[in-house]
Amino acid sequence: MIKKILLFIPLTIAPLVAGSHIGSPGVSFEGNAGSYEIMAQINPPDVIPGTATVDIFTDGSNITSIWAKPEYWYVGDEGTPQADELLPVEGEAGHFRGLIWLMDAGTSGIEIEIKGNSGEGSVLVPVMAVSTRQKSMDPALGWTLLGLCALLVILMVTIISASVSDGMVKPNEPITARMKQRKLIGALVSAVALLVILWGGKSWWDSWANDYRRFMYRSLKATTTVSESNLTFSVDTTRLSNLTFTRNISYIIPDHGKLMHMFLVRAGSMDVFAHLHPTRKDSVTFVSSVPPIPGGKYLVFADVTRFSGFSETIPDTFEIKEPIEGVLDSSQLGKDDTYFFTNSVTETTPAPGALQDVMICGKPGVRLPLADGSTITWEHDTANPLRANTLYSLKFSVLDENGNQASLQPYLGMGGHAVVMKDDGTVYIHLHPVGSYSMASQQTMLARFENEKGPFDFDKRPKSVAFMDSVDQIIEHLEAMTEGDRNKVLMAGMQHDQFDASHPEHSVVSFPYAFPEPGKYRIWVQMKRNGKVLNSAFDAVVN
Amino acid sequence: MESLALGGPANPQERPSVPVYLYVTVLSSFCIIVGLIWDISWHMSIGRDGLFSAPHLAIYLGGVTAGLFSGYNVLKISFAGTAEEKGRSVKFWGIFYGSLGNLFCIWGAIAMLTSAPFDDWWHNTYGLDVTILSPPHTVLLLGMIIIQFGAIISVLAYQNLESGTESIAGMKRFGILYALSSGFVLGMTYTMASEYLGRHEMHSVLFYQISCFLFPLLLSAYSVSSKSRWGATQACLVYSVFMMAMGWILPLFPAIPRLGPVLNPVTTFQPFDFPLLVVVPAIGIDLITQRFSSINRWLLALFYGVCFFVLFIAVQWPFANVLMASNGHWFFGTSKWYFGSDPNWEYRYAFPPWNLNSSMDWAIGIPIALVIGTLAARIGISWGHWLKRIVR
Numbered sequence: 001m002i003k004k005i006l007l008f009i010p011l012t013i014a015p016l017v018a019g020s021h022i023g024s025p026g027v028s029f030e031g032n033a034g035s036y037e038i039m040a041q042i043n044p045p046d047v048i049p050g051t052a053t054v055d056i057f058t059d060g061s062n063i064t065s066i067w068a069k070p071e072y073w074y075v076g077d078e079g080t081p082q083a084d085e086l087l088p089v090e091g092e093a094g095h096f097r098g099l100i101w102l103m104d105a106g107t108s109g110i111e112i113e114i115k116g117n118s119g120e121g122s123v124l125v126p127v128m129a130v131s132t133r134q135k136s137m138d139p140a141l142g143w144t145l146l147g148l149c150a151l152l153v154i155l156m157v158t159i160i161s162a163s164v165s166d167g168m169v170k171p172n173e174p175i176t177a178r179m180k181q182r183k184l185i186g187a188l189v190s191a192v193a194l195l196v197i198l199w200g201g202k203s204w205w206d207s208w209a210n211d212y213r214r215f216m217y218r219s220l221k222a223t224t225t226v227s228e229s230n231l232t233f234s235v236d237t238t239r240l241s242n243l244t245f246t247r248n249i250s251y252i253i254p255d256h257g258k259l260m261h262m263f264l265v266r267a268g269s270m271d272v273f274a275h276l277h278p279t280r281k282d283s284v285t286f287v288s289s290v291p292p293i294p295g296g297k298y299l300v301f302a303d304v305t306r307f308s309g310f311s312e313t314i315p316d317t318f319e320i321k322e323p324i325e326g327v328l329d330s331s332q333l334g335k336d337d338t339y340f341f342t343n344s345v346t347e348t349t350p351a352p353g354a355l356q357d358v359m360i361c362g363k364p365g366v367r368l369p370l371a372d373g374s375t376i377t378w379e380h381d382t383a384n385p386l387r388a389n390t391l392y393s394l395k396f397s398v399l400d401e402n403g404n405q406a407s408l409q410p411y412l413g414m415g416g417h418a419v420v421m422k423d424d425g426t427v428y429i430h431l432h433p434v435g436s437y438s439m440a441s442q443q444t445m446l447a448r449f450e451n452e453k454g455p456f457d458f459d460k461r462p463k464s465v466a467f468m469d470s471v472d473q474i475i476e477h478l479e480a481m482t483e484g485d486r487n488k489v490l491m492a493g494m495q496h497d498q499f500d501a502s503h504p505e506h507s508v509v510s511f512p513y514a515f516p517e518p519g520k521y522r523i524w525v526q527m528k529r530n531g532k533v534l535n536s537a538f539d540a541v542v543n
Numbered sequence: 544m545e546s547l548a549l550g551g552p553a554n555p556q557e558r559p560s561v562p563v564y565l566y567v568t569v570l571s572s573f574c575i576i577v578g579l580i581w582d583i584s585w586h587m588s589i590g591r592d593g594l595f596s597a598p599h600l601a602i603y604l605g606g607v608t609a610g611l612f613s614g615y616n617v618l619k620i621s622f623a624g625t626a627e628e629k630g631r632s633v634k635f636w637g638i639f640y641g642s643l644g645n646l647f648c649i650w651g652a653i654a655m656l657t658s659a660p661f662d663d664w665w666h667n668t669y670g671l672d673v674t675i676l677s678p679p680h681t682v683l684l685l686g687m688i689i690i691q692f693g694a695i696i697s698v699l700a701y702q703n704l705e706s707g708t709e710s711i712a713g714m715k716r717f718g719i720l721y722a723l724s725s726g727f728v729l730g731m732t733y734t735m736a737s738e739y740l741g742r743h744e745m746h747s748v749l750f751y752q753i754s755c756f757l758f759p760l761l762l763s764a765y766s767v768s769s770k771s772r773w774g775a776t777q778a779c780l781v782y783s784v785f786m787m788a789m790g791w792i793l794p795l796f797p798a799i800p801r802l803g804p805v806l807n808p809v810t811t812f813q814p815f816d817f818p819l820l821v822v823v824p825a826i827g828i829d830l831i832t833q834r835f836s837s838i839n840r841w842l843l844a845l846f847y848g849v850c851f852f853v854l855f856i857a858v859q860w861p862f863a864n865v866l867m868a869s870n871g872h873w874f875f876g877t878s879k880w881y882f883g884s885d886p887n888w889e890y891r892y893a894f895p896p897w898n899l900n901s902s903m904d905w906a907i908g909i910p911i912a913l914v915i916g917t918l919a920a921r922i923g924i925s926w927g928h929w930l931k932r933i934v935r
Contacts, residue, residue, distance in 0.1 A: 047667065047668065047669065047670045048670050049670040049671040049802075050666075050667075050670055050671065069803065070803040070804075071803070072803060072804040074804075075803070075804035075805070075806060078805070078808070079803060079804040079805045079806055080803050080804075080805065081590075081799075081800045081801055081802055081803040081804075081805050082799055082800070082801060084801075101590075101591060101671075101801075101802045101803070102803075103590070103671070103802050103803060103804065103883065104804055104883075131670065134668075135667065135668040137664060137668075138664075141660060141664060144660065145657065145660065145661055148653065148656070148657040149657070151653060152650065152653055152654055152657065155646070155649070155650050155653070156650060158635045158636065158646070159643065159646045159647060159650060162633040162635060162643060162646070163643055163929070163933070164929070166633040166634065166935060167633055167643045167700075167933050167934070167935045168929075168932040168933060168934065168935075169934070169935070170704070170934050171627065171630040171631040171704070171934070171935070172627075172630040201678060201681075204678055205678050208669065208677070208678065209669070212668075212669045212670075454887075455806060455885055
């Protein structure tokens with residue numbers, strides 16, 4: 001068992017980045033499938049079993065066909081059905097679309113296969129297959145079904161009453177009074193019987209709906225307490241009705257070298273932002289030092305990924321009346337933890353120092369100053385508003401104090417991190433240059449498909465205590481490394497350059513994302529330069 | 544050579560033996576059961592289907608044909624029918640005339656139509672179900688079985704009316720149509736309950752209790768209502784031959800799973816179940832009918848119930864061992880395995896412990912099964928006598 005854990009762990013310390021969501025179910029991807037550069041947007045079904053919509057965007061050249069198929073972590077690679085071809089979207093060169101069935105709940109992925117002049121290429125994009133929505137019936141359909149039901153009841157009453165009376169009378173013989181009485185009794189008895197059957201049917205339907213609700217995905221509950229400069233995050237794991245191993249909190253794995261990625265955002269104004277990495281106190285309790293933050297109500301989003309590849313965000317809120325003195329010393333706060341204050345999202349004026357409509361590489365953009373004197377520019381034309389459900393590559397470039405292209409360093413093994421939130425807190429997503437999915441899930445699935453055959457044997461799963469011990473040792477080992485060494489480990493085996501390939505000096509990072517609904521959003525971008533994490537916050541209006 | 548005609552005969556002297564309508568309804572019943580078994584096999588082997596998959600088309604063909612023919616008959620008799628045609632029909636809702644068989648088929652077609660948008664909404668709301676019994680599927684199955692029942696009623700109404708005046712050849716044809724239509728209903732009934740009647744359940748009390756409800760109900764009705772001395776046996780033979788034929792034919796065709804996860808990568812259609820050996824107790828039931836049909840109906844029901852349980856468990860229990868030991872033999876279709884199920888499941892060819900019962904369970908369960916069987920048979924007897932009297 002220990003051997004199995006040790007075999008697994010080296011694979012998980014490769015670039016593992018959480019990709020979780022709240023209110024943003026789509027999964028975005030930007031990167032390579034073999035030698036083909038693609039962007040992808042996968043909209044998973046909100047009911048399992050159901051169909052995921054897969055949209056692939058390419059430059060259209062050299063590609064003859066694109067195929068996709070679902071893969072499940074617990075089943076293994078052999079359990080994959082035949083791939084389905086994604087078909088070109090009429091009038092949109094290079095855009096392919098198709099539907100892929102996800103039949104079971106759990107950790108799944110869509111394998112995209114591209115065939116063309118440069119041979120074949122493939123990439124696996126993880127998708128968490130869970131039912132998230134309880135739908136109601138459209139009134140028009142409801143009335144139609146009710147009408148048909150009434151017709152069926154009336155017709156059956158007619159049939160039964162005729163069956164016990166007229167139907168037994170030979171042709172041309174008179175219908176006696178006794179027969180008429182039988183007809184009436186038959187109608188009454190059958191009407192009562194049918195109503196009882198309908199009531200039974202409704203009870204059956206209700207029990208089906210209750211079962212569905214019982215097994216529907218719900219975020220884990222957590223309780224956050226902040227005392228002086230310490231934060232405690234306690235996860236309640238007692239309400240899992242299914243996927244009890246898949247979502248077991250004891251089996252979380254290092255995700256980009258960290259067990260948990262936690263974001264704090266002050267509710268309403270969104271002017272305070274912190275990215276923390278709590279450590280495990282026990283299997284369900286996580287602790288962290290707190291930066292000096294002002295009083296107010298805070299939204300908490302904690303991203304975790306499991307041994308099963310299942311990644312999710314655990315949300316919570318907390319409120320502090322007074323400012324927290326917090327910890328300013330990064331050695332106490334956690335060397336990779338960071339926090340950032342900026343203007344309120346409710347303000348109509350731009351952030352201090354912001355420049356609208358600047359030109360970067362010949363394209364319009366929005367520029368913000370960074371803490372070290374450099375600037376960051378979002379290649380976004382404010383005159384050309386963003387649209388919901390459209391996949392964008394959100395591109396950010398950094399210029400140094402002298403206006404030259406800056407040289408960025410990896411931050412936790414990635415070219416950059418971004419968090420996107422809607423101003424009302426209903427949408428949260430943690431993005432990376434490869435997309436919105438969890439690379440930990442991707443690595444876990446790929447490792448399993450490569451090293452194991454057949455369905456996962458749940459009876460032979462590693463013991464949780466031994467698993468946690470092994471994971472803690474790995475994290476300890478990583479924490480003891482120099483940053484350079486750790487980045488080498490975290491970036492080993494990366495399929496995709498974390499920096500924009502057209503800027504070899506590593507000054508530009510892009511994040512693929514489709515805003516799920518119209519509204520006002522804030523985008524926090526985190527990059528690293530000269531050993532310091534540089535934070536910035538851009539606002540976006542999405543139509 | 545006998546002629547065929549739509550609707551009822553106008554003149555007894557020119558009376559055709561079997562109206563086309565009867566062939567159509569029995570054929571519709573056949574299309575429905577073929578389509579259903581094929582569809583189940585499709586879902587076990589390929590998984591994904593569309594609105595117009597081949598099995599669905601077979602089912603629609605049955606439903607639409609029976610519904611349209613019946614609807615046409617009702618409209619024709621109501622608005623252009625002769626006095627004799629109206630005299631052979633039941634009048635309903637003040638203006639309409641039609642046979643009971645017509646009405647059953649129309650009801651079945653409307654129920655099938657209703658199930659389509661209901662099932663579509665269901666799949667969008669609760670996910671694509673891979674179960675036979677869900678509320679919208681039940682509406683569909685009820686529609687199908689009512690159409691099939693309409694076929695029985697249509698045949699019986701003619702058979703009962705023409706009894707004594709029909710030629711031997713004509714009565715034989717009615718007999719064949721009755722055996723076919725009753726056998727298809729038996730097949731449909733088995734299919735609806737098949738989630739509880741699989742080989743893994745054949746050593747459980749519940750299997751025999753459910754069987755004691757379903758089969759004595761149908762078999763005693765068939766035995767009582769049939770003009771043949773072997774009504775129940777003939778229906779069981781039709782059911783058995785049909786199920787075996789489907790079980791042997793379907794695996795001849797290639798099929799690859801189109802949905803994941805695929806735990807069992809099949810390459811051909813997976814057949815449905817081998818028929819239960821209900822033909823054995825059916826023979827017993829027919830023999831009882833031949834000897835004791837005029838005794839008290841409750842006593843007759845007791846004979847039927849006990850006969851069914853004793854003979855059925857005597858043959859099905861050891862036969863279940865044969866099915867398990869066949870280890871996937873093509874003859875029994877026991878190699879079939881849903882593509883989404885693990886083929887290495889330890890109980891694939893064994894009775895899982897949770898489907899086995901203690902002695903105490905059996906001590907309580909057997910009397911319950913006997914009571915269920917007797918009550919079901921009693922209902923079946925009344926039903927059979929009613930079927931004998933249907934003439935419109």
